[in-house]
Amino acid sequence: MISIILVSHSQKITEGLQEMIIEMVGDTVHIISSGGTDDGRLGTNALMIADNITACADSEHIYIFCDIGSAILSAETSLELLEPALLEKTTIIDAPLVEGAFTAAVQSLVNPSKEAILHELTNVH
Numbered sequence: 001m002i003s004i005i006l007v008s009h010s011q012k013i014t015e016g017l018q019e020m021i022i023e024m025v026g027d028t029v030h031i032i033s034s035g036g037t038d039d040g041r042l043g044t045n046a047l048m049i050a051d052n053i054t055a056c057a058d059s060e061h062i063y064i065f066c067d068i069g070s071a072i073l074s075a076e077t078s079l080e081l082l083e084p085a086l087l088e089k090t091t092i093i094d095a096p097l098v099e100g101a102f103t104a105a106v107q108s109l110v111n112p113s114k115e116a117i118l119h120e121l122t123n124v125h
Helices: 011-028 046-054 070-079 084-088 097-110 114-121
Strands: 002-007 030-033 061-066 090-093
Touching: 002 011, 002 046, 002 070, 002 097, 011 030, 011 097, 046 061, 046 070, 061 070, 061 097, 061 114, 070 090, 084 090, 090 114, 097 114
Parallel strands: 002 030, 002 061, 061 090
Antiparallel strands: none
16 A cells, blocks of 8 residues: 655645545545644644654655645755664655546556656656
8 A cells, every 4th residue: 555645834735645645545545634733723744754654654656746836945854863774664745736646546456566657757747
C-alpha cells in the first residue's frame, strides 16, 4: 500500500481532498490530511507532518503533496526529523496538490510502483 499525505495551510482543503480521494479509491490508498495547525488555525506544522509520516511506516511508499510556500518548507523540515529507513521511502512531490494527489491515488490502483506513479505525475499540470 502507498500513503499520500496532503499538506496545506488549510485543514478544510486537505480534509475535503482526502474525502474526495477516498470516495474514488476507497481504502486501497492511505490518505492523510495534514492541513492547518494543531489548534485549527491556518498554517502548517512540520512536527504534525513528521508524525503523520511515521504513522505510515508500514507503507511501501509515502508521497507528500503540498500547496504553497511554507507548506513545502514544513514538509522539507519534517523529513529532517525522520529515521533513515522512513526517509528513504518518503518523497515530496512537485505537482499541484489536488490534481497530483488525485492522480497518484488513482494510478496506484493501476500500478502502485513508484516509477509508474512518478511517470504519471509528469503529465499533471
